[in-house]
Amino acid sequence: MTNNTRRTSGLSRKRTNRNSSSQNKSQHNRSLRKIQPKGKNKKIYSKSPLNNLLTKAGIIFGIILVFYVIFIFEFPANYPDTFKVSNMTLDSNKIAMEIETDSYKGKLIPLDILLTIGKGEITLVGEKETTIVFANNKKIILKDGSRKVKIDGKTQKFNAPVVKYKDVILVPGELAERLLPKIAKFDNGKIAFTLSGDKPEGEYQNFADYDGYLRLVNKENPLTKNYEPTDLVNVNSLDSIIAYGTNTKLRDEAAHALANMYKENEVQYAMSSGFRTFENQTQLFDDEVADNIKAGKTEEQATQAAGTIVAVPGTSEHQLGLAVDVAIPGVILTEEFKNTPAGKWLINNSYKYGFVLRYTKEQTAITNIIFEPWHYRYMGYPHSEILFKEEIVFDTYIKSLREEKVKYFHAEDGKDYIIWLLSGSLKPEKLEFNTSNGIGASSDNGDGIILTMRTQN
Ligand SMILES: [Zn+2]
Incomplete structure (x- = not known):
């Protein structure tokens, strides 16, 4: 630096410095200074201190404004009037969904899928802010109507805000990739999570309301008179367990599953009843009522009593084609079955094949059906193991899924399962799934669709 530079004040020094830094001691600089008379240069700065101050204030104001626009100002969020999950696919290694909204098209996903796959837990709900901690320890704070999400204490801005549609919270889809970068992929309204390295095996099926093995059937969740499964097979055609009587399907x-369970073990038993039509059940029920009336009960008493022993038509699992009554010679549909080798073996092992004892002794108050040690219900694995291990009946299981929506389970097969019940606006318009490896979708016989997903542990 020359003496000349040192003598000049404020802005001029800045200007000289900026020039010299950008052009590094250039000749151009020096020649400029030579041309400008010293006196005149001094005059400009001594003359306008107010001007100088105003300029500085202007710059500070400008910086604040820019800061405000970039970091604080946000346009009010545009809450969507429509939202739907238009398409969903589920296979043994991946779940994907397409989301449609009228505002922020292709930019939003439901928070629920993030919570479900990332095992997120809402730890704090403020007036506007929601704090969520995920299984990978990432912590986020969402603010309704804001594009800014605090991730592990750092504010990150997204191209869409957090908005609500009815009971569904929608978040920017890119958030999924930031939180679960190894498994999440988001692109223009399509969100996909890779759950494991398994290859899909089963055939894809289009989901229909009556599908699945998790339909709860009881007094509150009846079947329609016309319901009849389309994939019934005669158990006697499988050349393993014997089915007798007229209801052998x-x-x-x-x-x-029943045939395999029988084949792989040395306990003897037979199937005494499988699928029954609504009409079969009506006949059984009417017979029971008639017997009760003969025994001296009023019609009302007779009907009531019959309902605890024979399922009221429409409320029998036998109409589902998923219930099986098991018997051994001489012990048919009596409580004594629980003391037979078959009764003892089934109660402790059938869950491995997807069956459970449906009407337990301890929980008749929940099932409203007497203890039936002979009646087994197929619901598929791992659900059967959950019921067995947690000592709950099917009614309780479905009730808790309807309330909690999600269940995580580490099963004996060494795999981790996510069981997710979709209801209300989260139900997809179209759902494709395959049924291999315990992966699939099922109606709960109410408003819900239950997805069963296997994840890598
Ligand atoms: Zn039965």
């Missing part, structure tokens, strides 16, 4: 998967 079960749905395909249940029939094969």
